Amino acid sequence: MTNLAPLGRLRLVIVPVVVIASLVALYLYLQLTPGRVTDAYVLNSTYVRTRILQHIEITAISFGLAAVIGLPVGVLLSQSGRFVSLPVFAIANLGQAIPSIGILALGFTYIGLGVQGAIVALVIYALLPIMRNTVVGLQSVDPGIQEAARGMGMTPMQILFGVKLPLASPVIFAGLRVSLVLVIGTATLANFIGGGGLGDLIAASDFYHPRPILVGAVLVSSLALLADWGLGLVERSLTPRVEDIGRT
Amino acid sequence: MITFTGVTKRYGDKVAVDNLDLTIRSGEAVMLVGPSGCGKTTTLKMINRLIEPTGGVIAIDGVDTATRDVTELRRSIGYVIQQVGLFPHLTVSDNVATVMKLVGWDRTRIRARVTELLELVGLPPAEFSHRLPGELSGGQQQRVGVARALAIDPLMLLMDEPFGAIDPITRDRLQDELLRLQRVVRKTIVFVTHDIDEAIKLGDRIALFSQNGRLAQFSTPAELLARPASKYVEEFLGGGRMVRRLSLVKLRDVPLANGDNGTADEVVPVDATLRDALDAVLRSRTGRVQVRDDEKVVGTVDADTIRRASQ
Numbered sequence: 001m002t003n004l005a006p007l008g009r010l011r012l013v014i015v016p017v018v019v020i021a022s023l024v025a026l027y028l029y030l031q032l033t034p035g036r037v038t039d040a041y042v043l044n045s046t047y048v049r050t051r052i053l054q055h056i057e058i059t060a061i062s063f064g065l066a067a068v069i070g071l072p073v074g075v076l077l078s079q080s081g082r083f084v085s086l087p088v089f090a091i092a093n094l095g096q097a098i099p100s101i102g103i104l105a106l107g108f109t110y111i112g113l114g115v116q117g118a119i120v121a122l123v124i125y126a127l128l129p130i131m132r133n134t135v136v137g138l139q140s141v142d143p144g145i146q147e148a149a150r151g152m153g154m155t156p157m158q159i160l161f162g163v164k165l166p167l168a169s170p171v172i173f174a175g176l177r178v179s180l181v182l183v184i185g186t187a188t189l190a191n192f193i194g195g196g197g198l199g200d201l202i203a204a205s206d207f208y209h210p211r212p213i214l215v216g217a218v219l220v221s222s223l224a225l226l227a228d229w230g231l232g233l234v235e236r237s238l239t240p241r242v243e244d245i246g247r248t
Numbered sequence: 249m250i251t252f253t254g255v256t257k258r259y260g261d262k263v264a265v266d267n268l269d270l271t272i273r274s275g276e277a278v279m280l281v282g283p284s285g286c287g288k289t290t291t292l293k294m295i296n297r298l299i300e301p302t303g304g305v306i307a308i309d310g311v312d313t314a315t316r317d318v319t320e321l322r323r324s325i326g327y328v329i330q331q332v333g334l335f336p337h338l339t340v341s342d343n344v345a346t347v348m349k350l351v352g353w354d355r356t357r358i359r360a361r362v363t364e365l366l367e368l369v370g371l372p373p374a375e376f377s378h379r380l381p382g383e384l385s386g387g388q389q390q391r392v393g394v395a396r397a398l399a400i401d402p403l404m405l406l407m408d409e410p411f412g413a414i415d416p417i418t419r420d421r422l423q424d425e426l427l428r429l430q431r432v433v434r435k436t437i438v439f440v441t442h443d444i445d446e447a448i449k450l451g452d453r454i455a456l457f458s459q460n461g462r463l464a465q466f467s468t469p470a471e472l473l474a475r476p477a478s479k480y481v482e483e484f485l486g487g488g489r490m491v492r493r494l495s496l497v498k499l500r501d502v503p504l505a506n507g508d509n510g511t512a513d514e515v516v517p518v519d520a521t522l523r524d525a526l527d528a529v530l531r532s533r534t535g536r537v538q539v540r541d542d543e544k545v546v547g548t549v550d551a552d553t554i555r556r557a558s559q
Contacts, residue, residue, distance in 0.1 A: 144330075144331025144332065145334070147331070147333060148331075148332070149333070150298060150322070151298055151322060151406075152327060152396070154350065158350070166337050
């Protein structure tokens with residue numbers, strides 16, 4: 001882990017630089033090359049700004065709900081036997097295996113057109129990585145450490161919050177980050193059930209005139225990179241300083 | 249004082265501990281020894297209720313542990329395990345302070361006690377208190393483990409093969425330090441080991457378990473070596489019993505030959521062990537050695553004295 005630390009610090013700088021560079025490149029491309037007249041219907045600042053805000057909103061709500069559900073469920077599953085956790089994971093894996101467009105279609109079928117359907121679908125989609133990493137992270141905490149904690153007279157709650165969660169936090173955060181990036185990318189499909197977001201830009205185009213696709217794609221990936229970066233910052237401030245987790 | 253009365257632990261059909269009666273006196277170090285699966289660790293963990301007995305009663309100072317609040321019970325007993333189990337995300341200081349914080353000590357009191365404990369286990373606080381466990385050697389980690397167990401000055405210390413994963417040289421040093429520590433703190437220590445030599449070295453008394461979770465013999469190391477209760481005990485002790493016993497018995501505690509007829513040509517103090525005395529006898533040309541308490545001659549010792557003292 002010590003070897004990775006300098007790399008981690010470098011990544012803190014590299015991500016914003018890459019995002020800014022690609023946004024500048026996109027801007028120059030749009031300025032310097034001729035586009036269709038009709039592009040201006042979508043490629044104007046009001047339209048794009050609304051779509052960005054919608055996208056962030058859908059993502060934030062879906063990811064927030066997935067985290068609020070996934071973390072506690074993961075904690076409960078990590079305490080329960082395989083008898084409970086196996087079927088739950090079977091269902092969650094199934095949710096993951098269904099193509100994202102399929103889940104959105106189901107969201108449309110049962111919730112209806114619009115942003116709610118998209119959010120429900122995205123939450124289901126985002127849940128698995130969060131839940132799985134929470135369970136794996138908690139279960140991989142060194143049994144010796146847990147036994148010592150129990151023997152010292154720490155209550156199960158004190159062990160969970162004082163020992164297990166801090167030690168599992170790198171794995172849990174990895175799950176959160178995967179899930180967040182997944183949601184940002186998948187939220188482009190919300191367009192198909194009238195959920196709005198940056199998917200609108202991508203859908204407003206065709207293969208012969210790809211300028212809106214390009215704008216949409218660059219904005220979505222910038223958003224994903226920045227979100228992942230931001231969560232990385234949160235992780236750095238919350239995760240304990242540990243030389244070598246699990247080996248004491 | 250810890251009393252086991254008819255304590256049994258069963259896992260399904262398998263008996264781990266079979267109807268155990270055992271009394272551990274306050275301030276003595278009792279070693280639970282035996283082969284793997286003999287129930288020694290189970291016995292230890294039943295004391296702080298990490299394992300609940302299937303039957304029987306374990307009482308501490310006359311109070312049945314089953315009636316006590318389990319959290320409070322565990323906090324009143326120090327616990328040291330082979331895997332050490334330090335919290336890797338906390339500094340040495342914070343690890344040692346864990347139980348002090350749980351019971352709500354204030355910061356100044358905690359800081360003072362942590363400093364005291366780190367000094368006691370031979371880790372200079374200035375150098376070690378802010379290190380993380382991952383930066384320490386195995387031996388240093390276990391010292392922190394012992395300091396953590398002694399945190400709120402419990403009357404009892406449970407140690408589950410604490411030196412089992414440590415290299416022989418460091419282990420030897422940690423054993424010596426535990427003996428020194430025990431002279432200072434005088435805890436009731438229950439210590440699990442599969443190493444009979446470790447038990448002989450550290451124990452006031454040894455409880456030797458046999459494979460089926462029964463107590464094969466419970467006596468002092470010297471008694472165990474001199475009079476094994478069964479073939480099993482004899483085999484477990486291994487060869488050279490009488491020679492190993494020599495370093496456990498002091499001259500002070502054995503009958504000496506009276507006076508000195510002038511043939512003794514070596515001198516040993518009365519606090520020396522039989523091993524030192526035998527060494528002197530072997531060195532001496534006459535085979536007779538004078539025993540002195542300070543300047544006063546209290547008797548002599550020869551090979552025959554040592555032989556008689558061994559039986």
